[in-house]
Amino acid sequence: MKWLNHTLIAGAVCAVISPPHVAACVAGATAPDWFEYIAKLAGRHIKHRGPTHVFTHWLLAAVAFTFIWDYHGLLAAFAWGGVSHILTDAMTVSGVPFSPYSDRRFHLFGGRFRTGDPIEYAIAAGVVVACIAVGHITGGGGFAPFFYDWGGLYQQGLIDGAEWKANRFRLI
Numbered sequence: 681m682k683w684l685n686h687t688l689i690a691g692a693v694c695a696v697i698s699p700p701h702v703a704a705c706v707a708g709a710t711a712p713d714w715f716e717y718i719a720k721l722a723g724r725h726i727k728h729r730g731p732t733h734v735f736t737h738w739l740l741a742a743v744a745f746t747f748i749w750d751y752h753g754l755l756a757a758f759a760w761g762g763v764s765h766i767l768t769d770a771m772t773v774s775g776v777p778f779s780p781y782s783d784r785r786f787h788l789f790g791g792r793f794r795t796g797d798p799i800e801y802a803i804a805a806g807v808v809v810a811c812i813a814v815g816h817i818t819g820g821g822g823f824a825p826f827f828y829d830w831g832g833l834y835q836q837g838l839i840d841g842a843e844w845k846a847n848r849f850r851l852i
């Protein structure tokens with residue numbers, strides 16, 4: 681799945697649950713892919729959607745950070761973002777490894793589409809719309825309608841924290 685869609689899905693869900701953690705969550709939502717890049721820089725060749733995309737690793741990390749130990753909720757947000765990445769990659773044709781102990785690929789909803797397929801964007805849009813709805817229903821004073829751009833810019837260090845705070849509720 682494309683990074684834009686990973687980012688939208690994780691960002692939208694996280695914005696409903698906890699807006700201050702969107703940046704960490706979005707970083708985690710793309711991590712399984714950029715971990716591969718880091719490994720490559722370190723001279724280790726690893727298969728695409730291999731060791732960094734193991735479902736059980738991310739799930740265990742997320743559960744551990746949520747219930748055992750964490751740093752301001754950031755690690756849990758990061759790890760849950762990673763889980764969202766694996767789950768959404770699992771909807772694509774090539775799937776992801778379910779656990780490190782088997783080569784079996786893990787698919788969600790039949791693994792019907794290929795990365796870059798229009799369906800991917802439709803799924804991301806659906807998740808965003810659903811999250812906005814949930815935000816409204818729960819009265820979500822915390823929901824940032826178009827958090828993505830501001831959260832993303834903040835992450836890239838293009839704007840500072842105050843600016844992000846001031847703008848994160850603005851609908852573009």
Ligand SMILES: [Zn+2]
Pocket residue numbers: 681712713729733765769
């Ligand atoms: Zn991936």
